[in-house]
Amino acid sequence: MKYNESLLQQQVVQQLREWGTVAFHVPNERNMGVADAMRMRTMGLTKGAPDLICWTRNGKCWWLELKTPKGKRSPEQMCFEELAHKLHIEYRVVRSLDDIKDIEYWSGHMI
Numbered sequence: 001m002k003y004n005e006s007l008l009q010q011q012v013v014q015q016l017r018e019w020g021t022v023a024f025h026v027p028n029e030r031n032m033g034v035a036d037a038m039r040m041r042t043m044g045l046t047k048g049a050p051d052l053i054c055w056t057r058n059g060k061c062w063w064l065e066l067k068t069p070k071g072k073r074s075p076e077q078m079c080f081e082e083l084a085h086k087l088h089i090e091y092r093v094v095r096s097l098d099d100i101k102d103i104e105y106w107s108g109h110m111i
Contacts, residue, residue, distance in 0.1 A: 005066050009051060011097055012066065016054055019107035023054035048076025050084075050091070056106040062090045069095050 009025070016023040026049045037045070050063035063084050065077055073081075073093065084091035094100055 009066050019104050021054050021056050021107045023052050025052055048080045050080060057108040058106050060106040064092050064094050066094050
């Protein structure tokens with residue numbers, strides 16, 4: 001099955017919510033003018049932030065970066081992965097629904 005990031009994100013969010021996992025989108029990809037971009041940065045817009053942040057019912061936090069099968073991460077996205085490891089947060093590059101299967105365990109859905 002061929003994915004684009006938007007369709008993949010919709011499917012991932014739907015699956016996570018079915019498992020009872022709280023998931024929300026970090027809208028960092030908006031096209032905006034310079035004034036809007038500056039205002040958004042003062043409000044927390046950060047280059048490289050993951051596409052989704054989620055918490056399982058068991059309290060585990062995951063940062064998910066969604067990519068097409070051939071999509072590449074930016075240097076800023078790779079820095080977020082390093083930060084996640086330092087903070088003991090699970091970081092995952094998600095290219096298909098198969099990449100989130102182990103989150104089901106942490107959601108308590110399989111327990």
